[in-house]
Amino acid sequence: MNQRTPIVGTDPTDALRTAVTGSISLPGEPGYDVATPWNVAVPVRPRAVIAVENALDVSATVRFAGEHGLKVAVRRTGHGAVPLGDDVLLVHTGRLTECSIDPGTRTARLGAGLVWQQVVDAAAPHGLAPLAGSAPHVGVAGFLTGGGIGPLVRTYGLSSDHVLAFDLVTGDGDLLRVTPEQHAELFWGLRGGKATLGIVTAVETDLVPLPHFYGGALYFDGADAAAVAHAWLDLCAGLPEHSSTSLAFLQLPPLPGVPEPLAGRATVAVRFASVAGEAESEEILGALRTVATPILDGIGILPYTALGAVHADPVDPMPVHEHSGLTRELTHDAIDALLSVAGPGSHSPQTIIEMRLLGGALAREPRHRSAFCHRDAAFSLFVIGVLAPPSADAVVAHTQVIDRALAPWATGTSLPNFTATSDPDRIARTYDDDTAHWLGALADEHDTHGVLRVGQVVRRPR
Numbered sequence: 001m002n003q004r005t006p007i008v009g010t011d012p013t014d015a016l017r018t019a020v021t022g023s024i025s026l027p028g029e030p031g032y033d034v035a036t037p038w039n040v041a042v043p044v045r046p047r048a049v050i051a052v053e054n055a056l057d058v059s060a061t062v063r064f065a066g067e068h069g070l071k072v073a074v075r076r077t078g079h080g081a082v083p084l085g086d087d088v089l090l091v092h093t094g095r096l097t098e099c100s101i102d103p104g105t106r107t108a109r110l111g112a113g114l115v116w117q118q119v120v121d122a123a124a125p126h127g128l129a130p131l132a133g134s135a136p137h138v139g140v141a142g143f144l145t146g147g148g149i150g151p152l153v154r155t156y157g158l159s160s161d162h163v164l165a166f167d168l169v170t171g172d173g174d175l176l177r178v179t180p181e182q183h184a185e186l187f188w189g190l191r192g193g194k195a196t197l198g199i200v201t202a203v204e205t206d207l208v209p210l211p212h213f214y215g216g217a218l219y220f221d222g223a224d225a226a227a228v229a230h231a232w233l234d235l236c237a238g239l240p241e242h243s244s245t246s247l248a249f250l251q252l253p254p255l256p257g258v259p260e261p262l263a264g265r266a267t268v269a270v271r272f273a274s275v276a277g278e279a280e281s282e283e284i285l286g287a288l289r290t291v292a293t294p295i296l297d298g299i300g301i302l303p304y305t306a307l308g309a310v311h312a313d314p315v316d317p318m319p320v321h322e323h324s325g326l327t328r329e330l331t332h333d334a335i336d337a338l339l340s341v342a343g344p345g346s347h348s349p350q351t352i353i354e355m356r357l358l359g360g361a362l363a364r365e366p367r368h369r370s371a372f373c374h375r376d377a378a379f380s381l382f383v384i385g386v387l388a389p390p391s392a393d394a395v396v397a398h399t400q401v402i403d404r405a406l407a408p409w410a411t412g413t414s415l416p417n418f419t420a421t422s423d424p425d426r427i428a429r430t431y432d433d434d435t436a437h438w439l440g441a442l443a444d445e446h447d448t449h450g451v452l453r454v455g456q457v458v459r460r461p462r
C-alpha cells in the first residue's frame with residue numbers, strides 16, 4: 001500500500017473543484033451548514049462539504065481523499081450522526097433525488113438524496129407503499145443500509161429485505177451495481193453494514209400494495225402508566241403478524257407542534273399499526289381502552305401517507321443523547337422494573353423511553369441473507385433525552401440506571417440504526433463475530449486506503 005501524506009495547512013479542495021460538478025463549501029461558506037446534523041449535540045466540522053450531483057462526483061471525492069490522506073463520510077439528513085473532524089470530506093447526497101415508481105412491477109428506483117416521505121407520496125397514487133421507517137423524514141439510503149425497522153416490521157420484515165439493487169461507490173472510488181447476482185458479497189454486507197462498504201447513490205426496492213392501514217397512537221396520562229404497560233405486555237403475547245406495536249413513556253416539552261394534552265407532562269403512548277381491519281384491530285386494542293381512558297386517541301384508518309403519525313417523531317433539529325439495546329421476552333417483572341425507572345415517581349429525565357415489539361416476519365431470514373444480526377430479539381429499547389436544562393446533566397447517567405433495571409432481560413446487543421456511534425466496542429454490539437469479521441474483510445478489500453474508515457463502520461484493527 002502506498003503511503004498517503006495528509007494535507008496540512010492548505011485548502012485541499014482546489015484540485016477537487018475541477019473534478020466534480022457539484023458544489024464544495026468550506027467552513028463559513030454558503031452550503032456548509034448542511035453539515036449540521038439533526039442531533040445538534042454531535043460535533044460535525046468536516047474539512048469541506050461536497051454537495052454531489054451524481055455518482056461520478058462521489059467517486060472523484062473518494063479518489064481525491066485517498067490520494068491526499070483524507071477520509072470521506074456521507075450524509076443526507078444527519079440522523080445517526082457521529083463526530084467528524086477536519087480530516088474528513090463530507091459527501092452530502094441531497095441532490096440525488098431520482099424517484100421512479102413502476103406500478104407494473106411494484107418497484108421503485110430511488111436516489112440516495114430522497115427522504116422517505118417523498119417516496120411515500122410518489123407511490124401513493126398507485127396504491128403502493130415503500131417500507132419506510134417510523135420517521136419518514138430520514139434519508140432512504142442510511143435507513144436501508146442499517147436494516148430498516150418500520151411501523152409494520154412484524155408484517156413485512158426488514159425494509160432492507162426488500163431491496164433489489166444498490167448503486168455503490170466503494171472506498172477505492174469504483175462504481176458498482178450491486179445485486180444478489182452481481183457482487184453478491186457486497187449485497188449481503190450493504191444490508192445491515194451501514195456505510196462500511198461504500199457510499200450508496202441509488203437503490204432499487206420492492207413496494208407493497210398498501211394504500212391505508214389501521215393504526216396511530218393512544219396516549220394516556222402518566223398516572224395510568226402501570227395499568228397501561230402491563231396491559232400492553234399482555235397485548236404483545238401472541239400478537240398476530242398483521243400488527244406491530246410499541247410502548248413509550250413520554251415527557252414532551254411545551255413546544256410548538258406538541259399537542260396540548262401531551263405538553264409539559266408525563267404521558268404513556270401505545271403505538272399500533274396493522275394491515276388487519278378495524279374490527280380485528282379494535283378487538284386487540286380493547287383491553288387498553290378498558291384499563292384506562294386515553295387523553296388523546298389517534299387510532300383509526302390512516303392513509304399510508306400518514307405513516308409518520310404512528311410514532312410522531314420530532315422533525316426539528318435538537319441536542320439529544322440516544323441509547324438503545326435489545327431484550328429477550330419480557331415478563332411482568334420486567335415491566336415493573338421499567339416502571340421503576342420510567343414511570344411515575346421515577347424522576348426520569350428522559351424525553352422518550354420506548355419498548356418496541358419485534359418478532360414476526362423480522363425474525364425470519366429473507367431469501368437473500370444479509371449482515372443484519374439479532375433477528376431473534378424480542379423487544380428493542382430506545383431512549384432519547386434532550387440535552388437541555390434543567391435535566392441535561394442527568395440524561396446520560398440515567399441511561400445506566402435503565403440498563404441496570406433491565407439487565408436480567410437484556411441481550412447486550414443493539415441494532416445499527418439505533419446505535420449512532422464511532423466507538424468500535426458499541427458498534428460490535430450490533431453484529432455477531434462472524435458478521436463483523438466478514439464486513440471488516442470486505443471493507444479492507446474495497447477500501448485499500450482506508451478512506452471510509454470513519455464513523456459507524458466495521459473495520460479490522462490495523
